[in-house]
Amino acid sequence: MNIRSQVSMVFHLDKCIGCHTCSVACKNVWTDRKGADYMWWNNVETKPGTGYPTKWEDQEQYRGGWEKNGDEPIHIKSTGKARVVPNIFHNPHMPSMDDYYEPWTYDYQNLFNAEEGSDQPIAKPISMITGEDIEIEAGPNWDDDLGGSKIYAANDPNLKGLSEQQRLQLSSVERLVLFYLPRICNHCLNPCCVASCPSGALYKRGEDGIVLIDQKKCRAWRSCVAACPYKKTYFNWFTGKSEKCILCFPRLETGQAPACFHSCVGRIRYLGVLLYDADRLEDVANLPDEELVNGHRSLILDPHDPEVVRKAQSAGIPDGVIESAQQSPVYKFVMDWKIALPPHIEYRTLPMLFYVPPMSPVIADFENGLASHKMQGLFHGIDESRMPMQYFANLFGGGHEGVVRYAMGKQLAVRWHRRAETVGDVDRATADKFLREADCSLEEAEAIYKLTSLCTFEDRFVIPPMYREQAIEMIKEPGEHKAETGFGFVGGPQRGL
Amino acid sequence: MSQHFFDQFLFVALPYVCLFTFFLMTIYRYRAQSFSYSSLSSQFLENKHHFWAVVPFHYGILIVTAGHFLAFLIPRQLLAWNSVPWRLFVLEISALAFGILTIIGLAGVIVRRMSSSKVRMVTTPTDWILFLMLLVQTVSGVSIALFYPWGSSWFATNMTPYLWSILKLSPDVSFVAAMPWLIKLHVVLAFLTIGFFPFTRLVHVLVIPNPYLWRKPQVVRWYGRK
Numbered sequence: 001m002n003i004r005s006q007v008s009m010v011f012h013l014d015k016c017i018g019c020h021t022c023s024v025a026c027k028n029v030w031t032d033r034k035g036a037d038y039m040w041w042n043n044v045e046t047k048p049g050t051g052y053p054t055k056w057e058d059q060e061q062y063r064g065g066w067e068k069n070g071d072e073p074i075h076i077k078s079t080g081k082a083r084v085v086p087n088i089f090h091n092p093h094m095p096s097m098d099d100y101y102e103p104w105t106y107d108y109q110n111l112f113n114a115e116e117g118s119d120q121p122i123a124k125p126i127s128m129i130t131g132e133d134i135e136i137e138a139g140p141n142w143d144d145d146l147g148g149s150k151i152y153a154a155n156d157p158n159l160k161g162l163s164e165q166q167r168l169q170l171s172s173v174e175r176l177v178l179f180y181l182p183r184i185c186n187h188c189l190n191p192c193c194v195a196s197c198p199s200g201a202l203y204k205r206g207e208d209g210i211v212l213i214d215q216k217k218c219r220a221w222r223s224c225v226a227a228c229p230y231k232k233t234y235f236n237w238f239t240g241k242s243e244k245c246i247l248c249f250p251r252l253e254t255g256q257a258p259a260c261f262h263s264c265v266g267r268i269r270y271l272g273v274l275l276y277d278a279d280r281l282e283d284v285a286n287l288p289d290e291e292l293v294n295g296h297r298s299l300i301l302d303p304h305d306p307e308v309v310r311k312a313q314s315a316g317i318p319d320g321v322i323e324s325a326q327q328s329p330v331y332k333f334v335m336d337w338k339i340a341l342p343p344h345i346e347y348r349t350l351p352m353l354f355y356v357p358p359m360s361p362v363i364a365d366f367e368n369g370l371a372s373h374k375m376q377g378l379f380h381g382i383d384e385s386r387m388p389m390q391y392f393a394n395l396f397g398g399g400h401e402g403v404v405r406y407a408m409g410k411q412l413a414v415r416w417h418r419r420a421e422t423v424g425d426v427d428r429a430t431a432d433k434f435l436r437e438a439d440c441s442l443e444e445a446e447a448i449y450k451l452t453s454l455c456t457f458e459d460r461f462v463i464p465p466m467y468r469e470q471a472i473e474m475i476k477e478p479g480e481h482k483a484e485t486g487f488g489f490v491g492g493p494q495r496g497l
Numbered sequence: 498m499s500q501h502f503f504d505q506f507l508f509v510a511l512p513y514v515c516l517f518t519f520f521l522m523t524i525y526r527y528r529a530q531s532f533s534y535s536s537l538s539s540q541f542l543e544n545k546h547h548f549w550a551v552v553p554f555h556y557g558i559l560i561v562t563a564g565h566f567l568a569f570l571i572p573r574q575l576l577a578w579n580s581v582p583w584r585l586f587v588l589e590i591s592a593l594a595f596g597i598l599t600i601i602g603l604a605g606v607i608v609r610r611m612s613s614s615k616v617r618m619v620t621t622p623t624d625w626i627l628f629l630m631l632l633v634q635t636v637s638g639v640s641i642a643l644f645y646p647w648g649s650s651w652f653a654t655n656m657t658p659y660l661w662s663i664l665k666l667s668p669d670v671s672f673v674a675a676m677p678w679l680i681k682l683h684v685v686l687a688f689l690t691i692g693f694f695p696f697t698r699l700v701h702v703l704v705i706p707n708p709y710l711w712r713k714p715q716v717v718r719w720y721g722r723k
Contacts, residue, residue: 081709081710084709084710085710089552090540090547090551090552092548096540096541096542096543098544102615129542129615191715194715194716197709197716198706200706200709200712200716203716203717204715205718206717206719207720216531216532217531219534219536219701219704219706220536220537220701221536221538235538237539237542237615237619239532239535467720483532495533495537
């Protein structure tokens with residue numbers, strides 16, 4: 001057993017209101033240089049929708065992640081070792097700026113400098129790359145709120161396996177449904193970007209598992225951009241270096257939550273440490289699709305188990321980090337309650353950002369111009385949910401409904417339980433029946449409710465001590481260290497000659 | 498007399514200045530500004546014509562350059578190979594083919610950089626100078642192959658001794674002084690390119706990612722541990 005610690009995350013989608021505050025916070029903190037303008041280390045997508053970059057989940061097109069053929073061990077789907085040499089001049093699966101968008105600004109000076117005329121002067125959009133006039137055709141949240149759209153939502157790769165009727169239902173006017181999917185780098189356990197980097201510039205920090213790009217070693221071979229199935233490594237077209245989300249590690253190291261977590265209006269984000277067994281990574285990454293979610297969970301170790309604690313100590317994990325793991329909200333969501341699930345586990349990168357799937361709005365039907373509830377009782381069952389289970393299964397269950405059904409069922413049971421407690425129009429016996437069916441005790445339901453609805457800052461973010469006194473910058477030139485960890489540069493991000 | 502002085506300047510002084518600049522500045526730049534070592538790929542900005550320009554150019558120029566190095570390092574074996582006519586023809590024709598491939602690729606690279614407004618924004622004056630140098634160099638190289646055939650043999654007998662004399666610090670220009678002006682141009686431009694090398698994007702040749710093929714897929718860095 002080789003125990004390591006990982007700073008992990010949960011996004012509670014039932015609470016996300018799609019306000020993009022996280023994206024704005026991230027941009028304000030980290031986008032200070034040319035070439036980074038189009039990068040959205042944090043973005044919020046509308047689902048069903050095509051996302052950013054457009055249709056990133058379509059791995060037939062982008063060929064991101066790991067591929068498993070039969071009994072063979074997994075290999076990188078885009079350019080692994082065997083294919084890196086012939087593909088180094090031209091990466092066949094590299095997305096181009098057209099798949100994202102051309103960043104633009106506006107010619108504000110024209111408002112002041114325009115010749116006097118009969119019309120109001122306007123600020124025309126201009127490209128941030130060429131400075132030329134631009135026709136705006138795409139943006140980072142171009143299909144925002146366009147659930148049901150034939151152009152955007154209908155092209156969502158997660159609609160695979162849905163019946164014709166289910167697809168129609170998703171776009172029919174009165175039953176149209178959408179939810180939001182905020183995304184950052186998943187800081188995976190088996191990161192495809194790291195494994196694909198010919199220069200060895202990408203790495204995972206041993207102490208906390210944050211995945212970073214060494215700006216001094218990156219040589220712009222672009223393999224990581226093609227390899228990351230979540231498209232969360234971005235190519236800086238100006239400096240010729242790849243960049244990605246750094247999980248605000250300079251903030252974490254000073255005990256602050258990352259900017260997107262800190263600013264989250266819906267309080268959907270949780271952060272905490274998980275202990276895992278690095279020796280079993282390879283075995284788990286090679287499991288069949290349907291076993292991946294549970295296999296991924298089996299990597300995560302119980303921080304309350306004395307045996308695990310003893311081994312973690314002997315592996316050099318500080319007591320402060322172990323204590324932090326014992327209070328981790330992420331452990332509760334992922335392991336105790338099993339209601340948080342990894343996104344697209346079938347890409348086999350073993351992401352360490354987990355999502356609590358959202359409950360759909362209550363279904364009502366129109367009859368004679370009046371909205372009416374069709375189902376028995378107060379809340380509809382998960383199968384009557386507007387968003388078909390298969391859709392969630394494609395997104396969070398590797399295509400398999402079981403784990404998603406369990407997570408949704410438990411959330412529904414908590415709703416019944418709280419309704420019985422607070423409003424009282426549901427009798428206790430009904431609530432208990434739902435709890436029993438959802439494999440949820442009364443205490444567990446209360447705990448889920450508390451950490452979901454009444455969570456304070458301290459409940460949501462259990463940031464481990466980062467032991468900066470052991471950190472490498474103590475013995476190294478700080479500017480140089482900054483460059484190696486993917487932010488800041490010695491003497492500015494100057495492009496090579 | 499002036500011809501002699503001219504040859505001494507072009508084929509002794511200039512090569513040493515260029516080689517010295519190459520070694521000094523390449524090492525200095527790597528140590529002082531390793532951030533600037535990048536292939537500066539523009540595939541992200543323009544992906545439609547990228548393949549048809551960049552791939553032929555790279556395969557062409559790498560193979561042609563490798564051929565020059567072979568003739569420099571193993572002249573005897575090369576002459577032995579060329580002693581049978583059909584083997585000479587095969588070698589010469591493939592060298593010519595890859596030379597032409599380089600020109601086609603380089604022309605593609607230049608046209609692509611001029612026609613795409615986005616790629617033009619990330620093309621520096623240094624790049625344009627370099628493209629011009631490489632274009633003249635490849636065109637003169639292919640012309641030499643056409644007008645002064647069997648270069649694989651005469652390179653081994655005449656150019657290799659000259660190049661070694663430079664490296665051994667006892668320069669002997671007698672071989673190269675007798676060459677036609679086209680070949681002299683090619684030699685001078687080769688040294689100029691070497692001298693210009695550390696100031697251009699060409700440095701990415703030196704950071705070819707060879708350890709990748711042998712390293713473990715995942716990379717982990719620890720504070721204190723290795």
